[in-house]
Amino acid sequence: MNTNQGQARVERLDYQPYDGPLEPLAGRFLVVAGHQLRLSRKDKWFRRLLWFSFFPLGIFAVMVIVQSKVEQIGNHGFNLWSPFWGAQIFSAILITYLCGRSTIGEDLRTGAASVYFARPVTLNGYLGGKWLSVFVPVLFVTLGPALLLISFRFAIEPGAGLLSFLRWLAGFLAASILLSAVMGAVMLAVSSLTRRARTAGFLWIGFIIGMSALANGLAKSFDDPIYTVISFTRASARLLAYLVEGKGSADMAAMDALSHIVWLVIGLGIVRFRIAAGKTRV
Amino acid sequence: MILSCESLDYSYGRNKALAGVSFSLEQGCAGLLGPNGAGKSTLMKCLIGHRRIEKGRINVLGYDPAVHGLEIRNQVGVMPESDVYLPNTTGLEMTLQCARLCGLPRAHAMSRSHEVLGYVGLGEERYRQVEQYSTGMRARLKLACAIVHGPKLLLLDEPTSGLDPAGREQMLELVDDITHRTGVSALFSSHILHDIEKVSDQVVVLTRGQVVFSGNKVDFLLRNTGRLNVKVKSGRERLAEKLAALGCKVEMQEGRDVFQVGMPEGGTVKLIWQAAHELGVQVRHLAPFSIGLDDAFKQAMQESRTARTTREDGI
Numbered sequence: 001m002n003t004n005q006g007q008a009r010v011e012r013l014d015y016q017p018y019d020g021p022l023e024p025l026a027g028r029f030l031v032v033a034g035h036q037l038r039l040s041r042k043d044k045w046f047r048r049l050l051w052f053s054f055f056p057l058g059i060f061a062v063m064v065i066v067q068s069k070v071e072q073i074g075n076h077g078f079n080l081w082s083p084f085w086g087a088q089i090f091s092a093i094l095i096t097y098l099c100g101r102s103t104i105g106e107d108l109r110t111g112a113a114s115v116y117f118a119r120p121v122t123l124n125g126y127l128g129g130k131w132l133s134v135f136v137p138v139l140f141v142t143l144g145p146a147l148l149l150i151s152f153r154f155a156i157e158p159g160a161g162l163l164s165f166l167r168w169l170a171g172f173l174a175a176s177i178l179l180s181a182v183m184g185a186v187m188l189a190v191s192s193l194t195r196r197a198r199t200a201g202f203l204w205i206g207f208i209i210g211m212s213a214l215a216n217g218l219a220k221s222f223d224d225p226i227y228t229v230i231s232f233t234r235a236s237a238r239l240l241a242y243l244v245e246g247k248g249s250a251d252m253a254a255m256d257a258l259s260h261i262v263w264l265v266i267g268l269g270i271v272r273f274r275i276a277a278g279k280t281r282v
Numbered sequence: 283m284i285l286s287c288e289s290l291d292y293s294y295g296r297n298k299a300l301a302g303v304s305f306s307l308e309q310g311c312a313g314l315l316g317p318n319g320a321g322k323s324t325l326m327k328c329l330i331g332h333r334r335i336e337k338g339r340i341n342v343l344g345y346d347p348a349v350h351g352l353e354i355r356n357q358v359g360v361m362p363e364s365d366v367y368l369p370n371t372t373g374l375e376m377t378l379q380c381a382r383l384c385g386l387p388r389a390h391a392m393s394r395s396h397e398v399l400g401y402v403g404l405g406e407e408r409y410r411q412v413e414q415y416s417t418g419m420r421a422r423l424k425l426a427c428a429i430v431h432g433p434k435l436l437l438l439d440e441p442t443s444g445l446d447p448a449g450r451e452q453m454l455e456l457v458d459d460i461t462h463r464t465g466v467s468a469l470f471s472s473h474i475l476h477d478i479e480k481v482s483d484q485v486v487v488l489t490r491g492q493v494v495f496s497g498n499k500v501d502f503l504l505r506n507t508g509r510l511n512v513k514v515k516s517g518r519e520r521l522a523e524k525l526a527a528l529g530c531k532v533e534m535q536e537g538r539d540v541f542q543v544g545m546p547e548g549g550t551v552k553l554i555w556q557a558a559h560e561l562g563v564q565v566r567h568l569a570p571f572s573i574g575l576d577d578a579f580k581q582a583m584q585e586s587r588t589a590r591t592t593r594e595d596g597i
Contacts, residue, residue, distance in 0.1 A: 015401050015460050018394060018432025022385035025352060031382045039370050102369065111366030115376075115427070118330065118360040119383040120352040 028121045032129025033136070040099040040133065049098060053091035053141035057149055060084045064153045081168075081244045082237060084149065085175070089233050091141045092183060097204050100134040100187030102197035104271060109195035113275065123275060127188070127268070134184035143176040171243030178260040179236045185267030186232075192274035208233065225252070229259040236260070283341075284309050284435060284467045285329070290338035292321075292328055298491055299324045303338070305486050305496035307469065311461040313482030313499070314471035315579060321491040322471040323363060326437050329469075330355055343434060356384065359428035363439040363471075365420060373399060373408040373415070373423050377430055384431035391430075398426040402456060418449040425456060429466075436460070436468040442477050454480050475576045487582050494582045502582075512554060513540045513567035524557045540567065 040046050063080060107113045116126050150168040154160050190207060191200040215231035228234045235256035242253040286306035292299050299321045314322050327333045329342055331351030340347050345354050368376045377399055381391035399408045402422040407415070415423065421441065428436060441457065442450040458481045461468045472478055478485065478499075485502045487495040495502055514521055522532045522541065530553065531544035543554060551568065558565050 015398065015429060015464060016432075017464055017466065018386070018390075018430075020390045020394075021387060022356075023387055025356075025385070028383060028385075031379070035368075035379050035382075042370070106369040110369045111362075111364055112368045114362055114364070114366050115368060115380065116383065117332065118355060118362065119380065120355045120385070121383055122352065 025120055028119075029125040029128040029132065032116070032121065032126055033132035034129075036103060036130060036133035037099075037136065039102070040137065043098060046095070046098040046137075049091065049095050050137065050141060053088065053095065054145050054148075056084060056087040056091075057145040060087075060149055061152055064149070064156055068157045079245070080153075082241050084146075085237055085240045088142045088145060089179070089236060092138045092179060093205075093208055093233070095137050095141050096134060096183045096187045097201050099137050100184070101191055101201040101204060103130045103133065104188055104192040104275065105195045105200050106191075106197055108192070108274075123272070127272060127275065130188055131184045131268075134187050135180045138180040138183050139176055142179060143172060146172040146176065168244050171240060174243060175236055175240040178239070178257065179232070182232050182236075182260045182263045182267070185264045185271070187267075189267040189270035189274075192271045226255065229255045232259050232263045283307070284343065285469065286339075286341045287325075287329075288339045290325075290328065290340065291336045292324060292333055292491075293336060294324075300328070300335075301491045303488070303491065303493050305493050307467070307484055307486070309465070309467050310483040311457070311468045311470060311481050312484035312486060313478030314469055314486050314488060315473070315475065315478050316471075316488035317473055317583075319490075320473075320488045322488055323439055324491075325488065326360075326439050326469070326471060329437060330358060330360060356431075357434045359431065359433035359436045361424045361428040361436065361438045361441055363443055365417075367412040367420065367423070369413075371412055372410060373404055373412055373419075373426075376412055376423065377408075377426050380427040381430045386431060394430055395426075398430045399423075401429075402426045403452070417444045418446070421445055421449070421453060425453070429460065434466060436466060436470075438468055438470045440472055441470065442472065442474060450474075450477065457481050475579055487579065489583060489586050492586070494586045509542045509544045510551065510554065511540050511567065511569050512543050512565065514558070515564040515566055517561060517563040520561050521558060521563045524561060525554065528553060528557065530554075 060080060060083075067080070107116070113126075117123075147169075150165060150172065153168075154165040186207070187204060190203045191197075193203065194200050212231045212233060215228045215234055218227035218230065219225050228238070238248060239253055239256035239260075241247040242250075242256075283306050288304050290300050290303035303321075303325065314325070316322050324333065328335050329340060329347060331347035331354060334348060342354050343357055347354055368379060371379070374395055377395040378391050381394055382388065386394060396408075402425050404419060404422055404426065407419055412420070412423065421444070425438075425441065428438070436457075438457065442453050445453060454477055457468060457470060460466050461481065470478065470482060482499055484497065485495065485499045486493060487502070512521075518534070518539075518541065522534060525543055526532050528549075529546035530549065531546075532541060533544070534541040545551075545553070554568065555565070557563075
């Protein structure tokens, strides 16, 4: 006989004050970032692209094996890093499109900003969390495959010493962090310009293409490669080539790094202004 | 004292939204009453530090919003009037995120979210996208998000806005339960007088950015009356005539047994008893005249308009 038959669990439905523990205020930006990343994770294309970004790794791993068999090895071999980084930049642009287009604009559309700011969250905490939710995936798709490839090359290539490995590691780390930071900031700015995720996505792609076209056009018109720093994707490719392969000049590399910083400041400035303006309407 | 404002000024450009607002509230439920455009929402935004006031002082739970905005928002639950929600989330996810933003650890936030969603009456709906919610469900969700972290003070901006009569009553019951059973204080803004009358103990009346009245609800109802309801067994007309001769203002209505007597300056209830005794009239009912909040509010608005007109004429 079932002695529990007829017994029901009584659920307390009255309101009781909360007297449990509270986390410190400083970590609220992580709550913002975590929520936004969970929303991104719901998108199947986002999940697929995270893993698709490792696809070029297979191709370049084969190239590493081939190169190691060729008589002329090491730095005298064919260029590996620049085309690899170009592929990763492409993945970064796409992943930024997927995870960043709904960060700010959707919040302004639904009034979510007022939900955030009615809680103990600062403007910097909100923006920091949103920025982090783009920075982390972009860093994953740029640095993740890079770490695997440089480790593989270090293991396979006989002429690759520890110094070469460390140089590659430092170069990719710097380039990935800079690129991820800039893409996060600029995407937030683009997202804040419109209240629709789809429009923000189109604006982002248009911005990337337009920026590159402008940079190339000016460089050809004035016959001066300095104008290519206008495009942070071009600047990133050239910066990596200098850091990892020693191509180009230190002055140009400094300009490329500066390009990243300028775009970072511009992006964060725009989004901060737009959020502050949006706050007054909410 | 849970909240106080002193000579508060705030403007939207050249438009003065709040002018010299001063009041204080004790623990309990207070109604912020005023017509559309009176400045109720603006006042609430100033209380949590979303608006920088031009002049004056605010004290919310012992904190100044201009300096301790974060501490205030940690202890205050806000239910905004506008339809706001986190995009692409379910009701549970939104409540959970609000709890996490207020500092609750994840495990506590999850159990707490389920508790408050059950309390406000969102059952299986909590697993649906907020975009699919009806107006009533969104209002309940906003309330759940406001109370999930156990605030000491609730700021409810038109919580019954857009709700049908049944939904309004349920919302008022929830507010009444929270404020009167658990000791949570609330500032409840509305232009619906019935709502304020039902749940509030204190009233602040705001019109054109100025406080017309602030204090106990009963005092507001009895203000400007000084009148008494009188009911007699017989001889109503004789008594009324006698009282009128003594300087009282008598109002009788056709078909009603009860009539109102306005006392003259310095007059007391004894005047009525004496007159009734002299005429041999038996008094069956004698009590202070109380008007509904509706009439009291209209009187307050009228006084405010008169005072404003007098000031303008004086200029």
